[in-house]
Amino acid sequence: MAGSFFRSFNRNKVLLLMVLPGALWFLCFSYLPLVGTVAAFKEYRFSRQGFWYSLIHSKNVGWDNFKFLFNTDAAYTITRNTLLYNIAFIFLGLVFSVALAILLSELVNKKLAKLYQTSMFLPYFLSWVIVGYFAFSFLSMDRGLLNHILGYFGVDSMQWYSDPTYWPYILIFVYLWKSIGYSSVVYLASILGIDKSLYEAAMIDGASKLQQVRNITLPLLKPIIIIMTLLAVGKIFYADFGLFYQVPRDSGTLYSVTNVIDTYVYRGLKTTGEIGMSTAAGLYQSIVGFVLVMISNYVVRKLDKDSALF
Amino acid sequence: MSKIKKRAGLLLAATTAFSLVLSACGSNGNNEPEAAGSGSGSGNAGKPVELIWYTIGTPQKDVDTVMAEVSKYTKEKINATIKMKMIDWGDYSQKMQVLVASGEPMDILFTSAGGFDYVQNVRKGAFLELDELLDKYGQGIKNTIDPGFLSGSKVDGHNYGIPANKELPQLEVWRFNQNLVDKYKLDTSGVRTLESLEPLLKTIKEKEPEVTPFAMDKTYVPYVPYDYLVTNMPMAVKLDGSDMKVVNILETSEMKAALETMHKYYKAGYVAPEAATTGSTSDLTTSGKWLLDRAQTQPLAENLWSASYGYPVTTKPASDAIITNTSVQGSIMAISANSEHPEKAMEFLNLLNTDPVLRNMVDSGTEGTHYEKIDDKHMKNLDASQNYNMPSYSLGNNMLLYLNEGDPDDKWDQFKKFNAEGKPSPILGFNFDSTKVATEMTAVQNVKEQFWASLMTGTVDPATFLPKAIDEFKKAGLDKVIAEAQSQLDAWAAANK
Numbered sequence: 001m002a003g004s005f006f007r008s009f010n011r012n013k014v015l016l017l018m019v020l021p022g023a024l025w026f027l028c029f030s031y032l033p034l035v036g037t038v039a040a041f042k043e044y045r046f047s048r049q050g051f052w053y054s055l056i057h058s059k060n061v062g063w064d065n066f067k068f069l070f071n072t073d074a075a076y077t078i079t080r081n082t083l084l085y086n087i088a089f090i091f092l093g094l095v096f097s098v099a100l101a102i103l104l105s106e107l108v109n110k111k112l113a114k115l116y117q118t119s120m121f122l123p124y125f126l127s128w129v130i131v132g133y134f135a136f137s138f139l140s141m142d143r144g145l146l147n148h149i150l151g152y153f154g155v156d157s158m159q160w161y162s163d164p165t166y167w168p169y170i171l172i173f174v175y176l177w178k179s180i181g182y183s184s185v186v187y188l189a190s191i192l193g194i195d196k197s198l199y200e201a202a203m204i205d206g207a208s209k210l211q212q213v214r215n216i217t218l219p220l221l222k223p224i225i226i227i228m229t230l231l232a233v234g235k236i237f238y239a240d241f242g243l244f245y246q247v248p249r250d251s252g253t254l255y256s257v258t259n260v261i262d263t264y265v266y267r268g269l270k271t272t273g274e275i276g277m278s279t280a281a282g283l284y285q286s287i288v289g290f291v292l293v294m295i296s297n298y299v300v301r302k303l304d305k306d307s308a309l310f
Numbered sequence: 311m312s313k314i315k316k317r318a319g320l321l322l323a324a325t326t327a328f329s330l331v332l333s334a335c336g337s338n339g340n341n342e343p344e345a346a347g348s349g350s351g352s353g354n355a356g357k358p359v360e361l362i363w364y365t366i367g368t369p370q371k372d373v374d375t376v377m378a379e380v381s382k383y384t385k386e387k388i389n390a391t392i393k394m395k396m397i398d399w400g401d402y403s404q405k406m407q408v409l410v411a412s413g414e415p416m417d418i419l420f421t422s423a424g425g426f427d428y429v430q431n432v433r434k435g436a437f438l439e440l441d442e443l444l445d446k447y448g449q450g451i452k453n454t455i456d457p458g459f460l461s462g463s464k465v466d467g468h469n470y471g472i473p474a475n476k477e478l479p480q481l482e483v484w485r486f487n488q489n490l491v492d493k494y495k496l497d498t499s500g501v502r503t504l505e506s507l508e509p510l511l512k513t514i515k516e517k518e519p520e521v522t523p524f525a526m527d528k529t530y531v532p533y534v535p536y537d538y539l540v541t542n543m544p545m546a547v548k549l550d551g552s553d554m555k556v557v558n559i560l561e562t563s564e565m566k567a568a569l570e571t572m573h574k575y576y577k578a579g580y581v582a583p584e585a586a587t588t589g590s591t592s593d594l595t596t597s598g599k600w601l602l603d604r605a606q607t608q609p610l611a612e613n614l615w616s617a618s619y620g621y622p623v624t625t626k627p628a629s630d631a632i633i634t635n636t637s638v639q640g641s642i643m644a645i646s647a648n649s650e651h652p653e654k655a656m657e658f659l660n661l662l663n664t665d666p667v668l669r670n671m672v673d674s675g676t677e678g679t680h681y682e683k684i685d686d687k688h689m690k691n692l693d694a695s696q697n698y699n700m701p702s703y704s705l706g707n708n709m710l711l712y713l714n715e716g717d718p719d720d721k722w723d724q725f726k727k728f729n730a731e732g733k734p735s736p737i738l739g740f741n742f743d744s745t746k747v748a749t750e751m752t753a754v755q756n757v758k759e760q761f762w763a764s765l766m767t768g769t770v771d772p773a774t775f776l777p778k779a780i781d782e783f784k785k786a787g788l789d790k791v792i793a794e795a796q797s798q799l800d801a802w803a804a805a806n807k
Binding site: 043142250251252267268 | 403404407410411412413427430431434435436582583584586587647648649745748749750752753755756757759760761762763764769770782785786787
């Protein structure tokens with residue numbers, strides 16, 4: 001037993017060495033902090049003996065810290081918003097980035113393809129604060145571009161930041177604009193990795209471009225699509241804070257469609273600073289995410305064993 | 311290959327699912343208090359102690375060099391050196407929250423009703439209780455600082471911080487851009503209430519369409535004669551002290567009338583259309599394209615404002631001068647609960663609040679480099695002061711400061727007079743403990759964020775949104791919060807008769 005362990009260790013030591021930095025990173029920043037989870041069940045109070053002492057000696061309060069997440073009507077709104085937006089993001093993000101990747105891979109002029117790819121990629125590196133101001137330059141009531149355009153057509157100025165009607169579309173649009181350039185790279189890379197001889201054979205058989213995409217590209221992309229989607233499902237309870245806080249400019253009248261778990265927790269706790277409650281929220285999101293990953297992986301495994309993550 | 315991919319995927323999935331807000335950074339465990347061994351404040355023998363001081367403000371380039379000068383002085387006086395760490399305005403509360411929670415070493419820290427909330431953090435145990443230290447090493451503080459500050463900053467009967475000696479009452483004023491007032495010969499003499507502004511706003515709206523008549527950002531709240539239990543939360547008590555009842559401010563007739571007026575102003579275009587999401591009005595004050603706004607004042611504030619905007623600003627009172635918890639707790643220096651040298655820290659605070667040499671060095675930097683003296687009372691900033699531009703209010707006793715060029719000689723006497731004339735709020739000294747209703751407070755906070763700015767700036771019609779907001783507050787548990795506050799207030803009132 002021990003012998004075989006050392007043998008396999010010896011054989012794989014280069015690979016293991018490559019894993020080491022990543023493993024250490026996860027150990028330090030993902031596994032060690034798990035101890036802090038107890039804070040979710042504590043009324044955290046400072047003491048002069050430092051963090052760990054305070055953590056251990058703070059009063060136990062059971063599930064009290066979780067109550068604020070479920071106590072009000074807001075609980076329904078924020079859960080619904082978080083889930084629906086994320087489902088839209090996962091689904092639309094997938095469709096658009098795969099489509100974009102296929103389009104880019106089909107471009108004959110490789111120089112132009114690089115140019116398109118880079119320009120789609122750029123928004124990914126902008127901070128949400130800046131994206132928020134971009135949006136503001138379109139949507140501002142008195143100086144916004146959109147209201148000026150509406151004015152040309154004789155339509156009255158809209159109060160974009162106090163009318164929730166259009167915000168689901170605005171948020172989804174802004175999210176896709178910012179993210180698909182980046183996510184399409186993953187798919188583009190795997191498309192470029194597909195054996196060219198498959199396409200050549202298809203062309204000889206007289207398959208059209210569309211048939212090639214449907215019968216070669218998409219099936220071969222399936223494993224990576226499933227992995228990316230499963231990972232995204234794991235984060236379905238985490239909303240992109242910057243998107244939901246910065247882009248609507250924290251406007252109260254829009255909360256019915258912009259308030260998500262992360263912004264709710266932030267708004268509730270930025271003044272009180274109760275560490276126990278924020279930890280409780282984080283723990284709740286993690287556990288729901290974990291359960292969802294397990295379930296969706298189970299479903300995938302039932303349907304197609306080879307595509308499942310584990 | 312596929313096996314490795316799967317393992318990596320598993321690890322990734324498991325960790326993303328589990329990653330938590332908390333990080334394991336920070337020091338742990340063994341900060342044993344060694345205060346008793348560190349000379350107990352007496353004499354200057356032994357190794358000098360280094361005091362770590364966290365304060366608010368944009369980090370300045372020359373902080374370390376100035377602190378080296380300061381340290382030379384304090385080493386001689388109390389055998390301690392000073393290490394100052396500045397955290398920028400917008401980050402202060404959040405960063406301090408994390409630094410204090412993780413046990414980062416520190417001795418002295420800035421706290422206030424607005425930034426890194428004083429009362430809440432006292433309740434969480436962030437600060438050392440100072441009663442004894444104050445008696446032992448803080449006699450100078452007790453003699454110089456207005457007693458209203460020390461009594462007003464007590465929490466549950468104990469002092470946890472040293473307030474800066476400055477203006478004590480809170481006085482709201484209307485500020486006017488005097489250029490426009492002169493140009494259109496506006497009459498500001500009858501101004502006091504919100505309603506009294508209307509003719510002025512109307513004139514400017516008609517004659518200067520490019521100007522925002524009523525400047526405000528999203529934190530604007532119409533003035534009503536109530537004192538809030540917690541800053542920016544709807545629980546309040548009437549200032550005339552007639553009933554000592556905690557009410558929801560939105561249900562008072564005064565606030566209702568004010569909101570209707572605000573909505574009228576908003577519809578008339580006196581308020582910027584995006585006021586409810588505007589973070590700052592500095593673009594208006596810089597360009598001079600505003601007529602009036604509301605602000606808190608202190609003696610001679612008009613001079614400060616006029617100087618910083620480059621055109622004359624005048625004021626008219628909008629309220630009485632009231633001493634409230636917020637005004638008393640506007641700037642406090644506390645000693646951290648994990649301080650290793652609490653005695654030395656107290657000695658330093660005592661020196662800072664009584665010694666003009668030290669206080670001015672901390673405020674203005676090195677003489678000859680950052681500022682120069684004009685006469686024995688007045689000073690002038692030099693160009694290098696750009697590298698050491700500190701907020702005076704957060705660094706201790708203001709009344710020791712040298713006067714700026716052009717300040718009248720009796721500036722601090724005017725402050726003393728202003729302070730003496732302030733009327734105490736009926737709930738001055740009462741600090742609401744929200745621990746028991748923390749869940750409700752979080753929900754109430756969220757409702758407040760949802761409705762507050764759009765109601766207060768007049769963006770939405772109170773006829774439909776006010777009942778909605780009141781209803782949402784009720785659902786969030788505001789009644790329970792108010793009941794808890796009322797019972798605490800009754801107990802406090804009975805004990806303080």
